Amino acid sequence: MRPRQSLLDLFSTFLQFESDSAKGWLVDARLRRHMQAHLDQAPMPEPSETFWALYWHKQWQTETATLATGHLAAYLQEVCYWSARKLALNLTTGQSLADFFQIAIAKLDRVLKGFNPQHSAGLRSYASLAFSNIIKDSLRLRQEVDICTDWALLHKLSHKRFVESLRTYGLNADTIAAYTAIWEAFKLLYAPTDGKIRKLSKPDAAAFAAIAQVYNRDRITTVGASATAATPALTEQWLTTCGKAARSFLYPLLVSADASASGQESGELLDDFEFTFQESSLGVVIAEEDAKQRDEQRSQLNAVLLRSLVKLDVQSQRLLQLYYGQGLTQQDIAKQLETKQYTVSRRLTSLRQGLLDGLGDWSQTTLHNPLDSNVLNAMSAILEDWLKVHYSHPDLPSSAEASL
Amino acid sequence: MISSMSPMASDIPYLQLEIPTASAERFWQPPSAFSANGIRWLASLNQMCLDTLLPWIRDTHAPNAQAWINPAAMPSIWEVVNGSAIALGQQRLIIIPTAASDFEELRVPQEWVDLPSWAGHYYVPVYVNPDDGEIWVLGYVTHHTLKQQGTYDPRDRTYSIASEDLLCDFNVLWTARRLCPNEGLQAAIAPLPSLPLERAKALIERLGDSTLVVPRLAVPFEVWGALVEHGGWRQQLYQHRLKLPEPGSVRQWLQTEMSGFAQQLGWGTMNLQAALARGSSYGSANGLVRHLTIAGNLYEFRVFQQSEAVWRFELQSAAIGGLVPGGFKLRLLTEDLMPFENNEDSATSAIAQLYLEVCLSPGDALIWEIEPLPDFYDREILRF
Numbered sequence: 001m002r003p004r005q006s007l008l009d010l011f012s013t014f015l016q017f018e019s020d021s022a023k024g025w026l027v028d029a030r031l032r033r034h035m036q037a038h039l040d041q042a043p044m045p046e047p048s049e050t051f052w053a054l055y056w057h058k059q060w061q062t063e064t065a066t067l068a069t070g071h072l073a074a075y076l077q078e079v080c081y082w083s084a085r086k087l088a089l090n091l092t093t094g095q096s097l098a099d100f101f102q103i104a105i106a107k108l109d110r111v112l113k114g115f116n117p118q119h120s121a122g123l124r125s126y127a128s129l130a131f132s133n134i135i136k137d138s139l140r141l142r143q144e145v146d147i148c149t150d151w152a153l154l155h156k157l158s159h160k161r162f163v164e165s166l167r168t169y170g171l172n173a174d175t176i177a178a179y180t181a182i183w184e185a186f187k188l189l190y191a192p193t194d195g196k197i198r199k200l201s202k203p204d205a206a207a208f209a210a211i212a213q214v215y216n217r218d219r220i221t222t223v224g225a226s227a228t229a230a231t232p233a234l235t236e237q238w239l240t241t242c243g244k245a246a247r248s249f250l251y252p253l254l255v256s257a258d259a260s261a262s263g264q265e266s267g268e269l270l271d272d273f274e275f276t277f278q279e280s281s282l283g284v285v286i287a288e289e290d291a292k293q294r295d296e297q298r299s300q301l302n303a304v305l306l307r308s309l310v311k312l313d314v315q316s317q318r319l320l321q322l323y324y325g326q327g328l329t330q331q332d333i334a335k336q337l338e339t340k341q342y343t344v345s346r347r348l349t350s351l352r353q354g355l356l357d358g359l360g361d362w363s364q365t366t367l368h369n370p371l372d373s374n375v376l377n378a379m380s381a382i383l384e385d386w387l388k389v390h391y392s393h394p395d396l397p398s399s400a401e402a403s404l
Numbered sequence: 405m406i407s408s409m410s411p412m413a414s415d416i417p418y419l420q421l422e423i424p425t426a427s428a429e430r431f432w433q434p435p436s437a438f439s440a441n442g443i444r445w446l447a448s449l450n451q452m453c454l455d456t457l458l459p460w461i462r463d464t465h466a467p468n469a470q471a472w473i474n475p476a477a478m479p480s481i482w483e484v485v486n487g488s489a490i491a492l493g494q495q496r497l498i499i500i501p502t503a504a505s506d507f508e509e510l511r512v513p514q515e516w517v518d519l520p521s522w523a524g525h526y527y528v529p530v531y532v533n534p535d536d537g538e539i540w541v542l543g544y545v546t547h548h549t550l551k552q553q554g555t556y557d558p559r560d561r562t563y564s565i566a567s568e569d570l571l572c573d574f575n576v577l578w579t580a581r582r583l584c585p586n587e588g589l590q591a592a593i594a595p596l597p598s599l600p601l602e603r604a605k606a607l608i609e610r611l612g613d614s615t616l617v618v619p620r621l622a623v624p625f626e627v628w629g630a631l632v633e634h635g636g637w638r639q640q641l642y643q644h645r646l647k648l649p650e651p652g653s654v655r656q657w658l659q660t661e662m663s664g665f666a667q668q669l670g671w672g673t674m675n676l677q678a679a680l681a682r683g684s685s686y687g688s689a690n691g692l693v694r695h696l697t698i699a700g701n702l703y704e705f706r707v708f709q710q711s712e713a714v715w716r717f718e719l720q721s722a723a724i725g726g727l728v729p730g731g732f733k734l735r736l737l738t739e740d741l742m743p744f745e746n747n748e749d750s751a752t753s754a755i756a757q758l759y760l761e762v763c764l765s766p767g768d769a770l771i772w773e774i775e776p777l778p779d780f781y782d783r784e785i786l787r788f
Contacts, residue, residue: 113568141506144505156505157504157506158502158504158506158509158511159509159511159564160509161504161508185617188442188443188617188618189440189442189617190441190442191441191444191445192441193441193444195429195431197445197503197534197535198535214617217616218618218621222559340422341420342420342421342422342538345419345420345421346419346421350464353575353578353579356575357579360579360582360583364583371583371584372584372587373549373587374571376571376583376584377572377573377576379576380572380575381572384417
């Protein structure tokens, strides 16, 4: 993979994978035109890449600018690639780099939503952490799916995922409503009787009959007048389909990654394009001013957190180093320190609590920021980001690594 | 072996805690305390959450944290609604356990959001993984945010919110409680219309049929809410659904045997020397007594018969020479929560005891209330 050089490329090209390796960069023409127009309008000297990332993030927040998502998706291609690559090399999961890349980039919206430009070290370093967490989380989920029976899986699925899985399976709204009702009856009547769930076996005929009965009782009100009555056999069939849908949804067939480029080809986009273009020149100036203020606050925040860190005892420092610096899992750390994973989790939680308290105090007394849960939550994300950067270098390529 | 297969499981800094080994074990012994296996399963997840999270909260943040109502009354909730509450002083944390390992959303039954006495300040989704003996605390959201940003689904009467919209760090809750205690945590909650006794009885009869697996969706929410918010009726509904024996009357408790449930709630009998000294010479010298913690202090709530028709209710400090502070109120209501003449005694300044005397015929039933609310308070029907 050749790193991209120009600002224009950074915000308008996408990685192309071929049999699991990154082959080159694909240009999205619409994004390119859009970016070029913005570059032409920008004040001199030419704003930096960081500036544009924050600019598009700001546009993305307004939600009217749909092309902003595309620019940010393009911008974060390398970060996503390196997060995926690092995990693909370190883990033997049978999944490829391209799989990981796809899993991560598909959740771009979550990353953009989680990113807080105030105080943060930058979108790239935040995204690097966020992408690896997304990949790890999907692995955790897949491992869970692997060791669960289909019947256990039906208990281990949120309502949201359940409905999404049926939709992805291609079922229509009426069928989904019926299946949801039978799934709910299943969960109420059929569950482990010994406290463990992963090996939950198939219900017997009597259980299917009981589920059918509960479903039939309310089907007109919950599903609708046209709802088919369930027989025990039909119940088994429906639930089996649900289990299959769930499993295949959690193991989606991966499409090639370049297809995920902004990909929105609709007429409305052209209108958006004109709109954002006209807004842009003023927006650029405002964003620049924000950047200065951000830098100032960032250095203050650094000082506050460093002061908190030096007050910690050696053991606590070591724990943070292991977790954030070496990127060990809590389980690995537990092994190294010959303690239980829960002890590590509790200690990490308590250390982060202390640091967050310190940040909160600082914000309240120095910045006179009115605090609330949302502001503190943003601080917590900043703290996480900061610790990661402080104890290690982000998962970005070093210059030597950058050219494959 | 299973847990060693999930090396990444712990990398996201959710708070993870180990479920105590004996937690929820009794759920698996017959007879089941619930009308269906899936309900029992969810109840066991709730129990595991309480057994695990409550000690952690007490250890690290709030020594006064405790279960919202008496553990003995929890099955009457879990039989009909998923979720548990933890009291943190005047605020309440609603725990919503889930076995769903995808962490996509928090789905809160409407009862925990829209019933005035049930609604919480914070909602905490907890992933329970009994196979590995652990729980994960997946962040939280305030009542206010859940009401504003959550999606109400009339089909199953839940408020759901995507995990991206949760405050993902549980630590934030404790920092926020310290630094911004006046934050608006709760949105407005409308009171429910009252439910007449006859209606309630008919509902208990109808919804007490356990073949109706989800009674909470069988009647309009306001009606259902008024029924289950009333701890006494909720307990009756539970007894109907599980075909448990009636708890009997206070007279029976005093003369023969107290119901197991009443004992679990903390009722005991005592020989009332003090009552005798005040000139009560009626019937047995026994009365009912229950210890209550109110605003951190211990009190005794006593019920005994003065004469054939008259029963006396007393609240006094459990400490020798202790007083009931000004502002305290002792109130009796009819079963359907209606006041009656001389049903309330209140302390304008510190006083030795609050008391009420009421004429009661066999079969009459009363609800007692105390202000401020005692810990674990849940409305309870005393039948005479």
